[in-house]
Amino acid sequence: xxxxxxxxxxxxxxxxxxxxxxxxxxxxxxxxxxxxxxxxxxxxxxxxxxxxxxxxxxxxxxxxxxxxxxxxxxxxxxxxxxxxxxxxxxxxxxxxxxxxxxxxxxxxxxxxxxxxxxxxxxxxxxxxxxxxxxxxxxxxxxxxxxxxxxxxxxxxxxxxxxxxxxxxxxxxxxxxxxxxxxxxxxxxxxxxxxxxxxxxxxxxxxxxxxxxxxxxxxxxxxxxxxxxxxxxxxxxxxxxxxxxxxxxxxxxxxxxxxxxxxxxxxxxxxxxxxxxxxxxxxxxxxxxxxxxxxxxxxxxxxxxxxxxxxxxxxxxxxxxxxxxxxxxxxxxxxxxxxxxxxxxxxxxxxxxxxxxxxxxxxxxxx
Numbered sequence: 284x285x286x287x288x289x290x291x292x293x294x295x296x297x298x299x300x301x302x303x304x305x306x307x308x309x310x311x312x313x314x315x316x317x318x319x320x321x322x323x324x325x326x327x328x329x330x331x332x333x334x335x336x337x338x339x340x341x342x343x344x345x346x347x348x349x350x351x352x353x354x355x356x357x358x359x360x361x362x363x364x365x366x367x368x369x370x371x372x373x374x375x376x377x378x379x380x381x382x383x384x385x386x387x388x389x390x391x392x393x394x395x396x397x398x399x400x401x402x403x404x405x406x407x408x409x410x411x412x413x414x415x416x417x418x419x420x421x422x423x424x425x426x427x428x429x430x431x432x433x434x435x436x437x438x439x440x441x442x443x444x445x446x447x448x449x450x451x452x453x454x455x456x457x458x459x460x461x462x463x464x465x466x467x468x469x470x471x472x473x474x475x476x477x478x479x480x481x482x483x484x485x486x487x488x489x490x491x492x493x494x495x496x497x498x499x500x501x502x503x504x505x506x507x508x509x510x511x512x513x514x515x516x517x518x519x520x521x522x523x524x525x526x527x528x529x530x531x532x533x534x535x536x537x538x539x540x541x542x543x544x545x546x547x548x549x550x551x552x553x554x555x556x557x558x559x560x561x562x563x564x565x566x567x568x569x570x571x572x573x574x575x576x577x578x579x580x581x582x583x584x585x586x587x588x589x590x591x592x593x594x595x596x597x598x599x600x601x602x603x604x605x606x607x608x609x610x611x612x613x614x615x616x617x618x619x620x621x622x623x624x625x626x627x628x629x630x631x632x633x634x635x636x637x638x639x640x641x642x643x644x645x646x647x648x649x
Contacts, residue, residue: 292324292459293403293430299373300457303328306362314461315566317587320429321463327456330367331449333360343447356447367436370455374399374434395438395451403430403459429460467564471584473600476556477617480549489545490535492642495633496623497528502636527621528596533628534613539573542611546571546581546604549613553582553602563587573606578614578624596620 292300303309312326340348340356348356378384382405389396405428436453484491536542550571557565564587571581585599596619603614603624616622625631633640 292461293377295373295377296430296432296457296459299369300326302369303366306366308362308366310572311568311570312457313566313568316465316467316561317564317566317585319466321460322465323458324461325456325458327454328366328370330363330370330453330455332364332367332451332453334446334450335360335364336446338446340446343445367453370434370453374401374432377401377403377432393438395436397434397436399432399434401432402428403432404428429463431458432456433458465561467587468562469560469564470586470588470598471563471565471600472556472560473584473598473617476553476584477600477615479556480552480615483545483548483552484534492533492632494531494533494625494628494631495529495635496531496625496631497635498621499526499636527618527623529616529618529621529623531614531616531618531625531628534615535609536611536613537609539606539611542573542606542613543571546573546613549602550581571604573604573611575606578603578605578612 300309300312308330309326309328312324314322314324316322335357340353342348378386378399378401381401381403383402385398385400387396387398433456434454436451438451439449534545536545553567557563557567564585566580566583568579568581572579580601580603582602583599584601586597599618599622601614601616601622603616605612605614614624614628616624625634627641630641631639632642
């Protein structure tokens with residue numbers, strides 16, 4: 284199922300995204316309705332240019348790549364070089380029709396800096412932020428513009444020392460409102476969605492375990508940061524209330540086919556809920572995938588109001604995905620106020636006000 288309004292962007296931006304996606308340079312965009320402006324579409328692309336000279340390519344350890352590896356890495360470098368050209372060409376075309384745009388270029392003695400900021404539609408009561416006098420400090424902000432595009436490229440001397448490092452780094456950010464009528468006016472119904480997806484995990488062959496993380500205002504997060512965040516959590520979001528209650532379930536699959544089918548089933552249920560309740564606050568990823576090492580957020584449903592406007596606990600729910608050498612994982616977390624994603628999620632059973640309980644050795648699973 285596709286969301287009905289799935290991001291009908293400026294045609295040139297649509298074409299650019301399609302190009303990057305087709306060349307495996309971007310995996311997804313996100314849609315979010317929670318900022319009262321409408322339905323926002325966002326994606327980032329980070330790229331690099333490399334020394335493509337004819338000399339044999341060595342890895343970071345100084346070892347020559349074999350013919351197959353050398354061919355693959357050079358193909359990737361060409362892909363990035365062509366993408367950079369397509370981006371620059373697209374931005375040039377977009378500037379012609381922009382409501383407002385600024386650009387800065389510096390080229391001297393082999394050093395290059397390029398910064399382009401484009402508002403395809405006007406800002407509301409404020410101009411595009413201009414910081415080009417000191418481009419190294421330039422920052423990106425969307426302000427109130429409905430359609431914002433930002434690009435920055437800077438050279439690097441790292442690639443001169445090792446060809447596996449880039450000689451130039453690029454960053455593209457696209458942030459647009461694709462439907463001004465679709466903004467959140469209701470809290471996401473966390474309990475309803477959670478109940479709807481539970482039947483998908485009744486299969487007893489799916490390994491799972493539950494993690495409970497809780498703290499109240501008596502626990503000083505700052506004083507216990509090394510215990511509470513740095514060592515135990517790889518994602519933390521703290522509220523002004525200084526309290527949180529997380530119930531995270533981890534589902535493990537050894538079959539990639541089964542994992543992908545299950546994640547798709549869950550996300551189809553999420554998309555149906557959004558279609559049926561478009562005014563509930565959410566952020567959703569356009570594509571389903573299992574990244575290595577770091578989890579990818581597929582979905583988040585939450586309260587539509589700011590934290591200070593809510594007296595009762597702020598309920599939220601997230602769905603994340605991850606893969607490693609041992610399998611594929613789906614994480615479903617329900618929490619109030621503060622969110623925590625445990626770094627040691629394979630062994631952690633409970634953490635309450637800093638007191639940690641692990642699963643027993645026989646219960647631990649990789």
